[in-house]
Amino acid sequence: MTDRVLNRTRRRVSIVFAGHGAVVGAFATRIPWLQQHLGLSESTLGVALLAPAVGSFVAMPFTSRLVHHLGNSRALTCLFPLWCGSLILPAFSPNLPALCLALGIFGATSGMTDVLMNAQGVQVEQRLQRPIIPSLHGMWAVGGLVSSGCGALAAGADIDARLHFTVTAALLAGVGLLATRHLPEAEPTEARQPPPRFALPPLSTLPLGVLGFCAVFAEGASGNWSAVYLTSTANASEGVAALSYTGLSFTLALARLASGFVVTHLGPVRTVRLSGGIAALGGTLVVLARTPPVAISGFALIGIGVAVVLPLSFSAAGGHGGDPSRNIAGVATITYTSNLLAPAVTGAVADATSLPAAFVLVTAFAASPLFLASTLARPVQSPGRERQNEPQQADLSS
Structure with a gap:
């Protein structure tokens, strides 16, 4: 595949992301x-918003079976429009049970599409032989920032969300x-047995999953x-407080x-260690902050520190040997559990102690890449490319 074709493919995958x-x-x-x-209370809405994470968690282990039958790119072509279409379902839900079902479908299609597009990205990355x-x-x-602005x-x-979601989808x-x-x-590659219909995460991806889990938690x-x-x-003030999320x-x-x-x-290992140090500094600022500029700066540094950890975990999982989609699904299943746990655990600790004390725990998760970065140093086993990739991998992991 020529460089021109590879760059065009990269642009297409970027659009998908x-x-x-x-x-x-x-x-x-x-x-x-x-x-x-729907006239939902905050607690009821909180329950409903768990449905996307649950749907994603349940659906992602089925992705490797879908890839086995259709191939990754064809599966992505089929699933991406379904993921976009699922955006419409919550807006037309007449009650809470229907909303939970709609959000479950929303999360399921999101999770499977996430695995497929990351697997496609890893494939392009391996052919380009540089990190993307x-x-x-x-x-x-x-994409999220532009769409959220719209x-x-x-x-x-005051545009009805049903119209907004339909046009956007x-x-x-x-x-x-x-x-x-x-x-x-x-x-x-070599002939492989069909994966199980529900493929549990491979044990070999567990360390990468733990690394990603800590970053996603923070x-x-x-x-x-x-x-x-x-x-x-x-x-x-509430207006100034909103800048913290914008900064992050x-x-x-x-x-x-x-x-x-x-x-x-620097290579992935050194980059992630540097990221862990930046995130730890940001978390420390947040814990000590009693004025808005310091707190906003802390959250911004946390954003910088955790930014590349999950993408590099996916990249390492995709080149880990075996079925890339199953490896990525394994890491995603572990890491995205943080979306279920992080807000609730932080709130529970804050209720029992204080919010700054809760962010001591968050800072510990944010700093963990300092100690877990070595999981990215495992040699990539890309079938048919071992000899080509060895020097590059040694340089990246130094």
């Missing part, structure tokens, strides 16, 4: 509409179909509690987009 993030961004901005439309997964995740963040405008203009599904056409399939806890922290601990999201996107240069020169 941005589109996935755009669906999430659109949904996030209209959650208040859903709450008001973090920048693809940066495009996901950019969603905020739609909400401000149709546009993104169309763009996704164009982007996923003619994506290359993985090169055929990101999830910070994203959910940053605004509350600023208002309750740093005495900020912006630095996540910026760090991921700029990470290719850093990973190429």
Whole structure:
């Protein structure tokens, strides 16, 4: 495959990542509409918002079976429009049970699409022989930021979420179909037995999953509690408190987009160790912060610190040997459990002690890549490419 074709393929995969993030961004901005439309209390809404994580957790282990039958790119072409279409379901739900079912489907299609697009990205990364997964995740963040901005405008203009979601889903599904056409399939390797219908995460991916889990925990806890922290601990107004999440999201996107240069020169292990140090500094600032500028700076540094850990975990899992989609699904299943645990655990610790004390725990998770980065140093076993990749892998892991 020529460099021109590879670069075109990378652009197509980047569009898929941005589109996935755009669906999430659109949904996030209209959650208040859903709450008001169905008359849900905060506790009831909280229960409903667990459904996407549960649906994703249940569905992702089925992804490798789908890839075995269709191939990764064809499965992505089929599933991406379904993921976009699932955005419409919550807005048309007439009651809480229907909303939970709709959000479960939303999460299931999201999780499977997530695995497929990361597997596609790993395939392109291996052919380009340079790190691109973090920048693809940066495009996901950019898509989310742009879409959430459009969603905020739609909400401000009092546009019905049913119309907003329908138009957004149709546009993104169309763009996704164009982007996923003619994506290359993985090169055929040795004959393998069909994976089980429900493929549990391979044990070999557990260390990578733990590394990703810690980063996602810190990101999830910070994203959910940053605004509350600023208002309750740093005495900020609600308008200023909103800047904490904006700062976190912006630095996540910026760090991921700029990470290719850093990973190429430092290697994934050193990059993740550096990231852990930055995240630990950010968490320490948050714990000590009693004024808005210090707290916002701390959350921004946490965003920089955790930005590349999960993408590099996916990249390592995809090149770990065996079935890339199953490996990535294994890491994703472990890491995305943090989305279920992080907000609740942080809140429980804060209730028992204080919010700064809870962020001591968050800081410990954020700093863990300092000690777990060596899991990325495992040699990549890419069938048919061992001899080509050995020198590069040795350089990246130094």
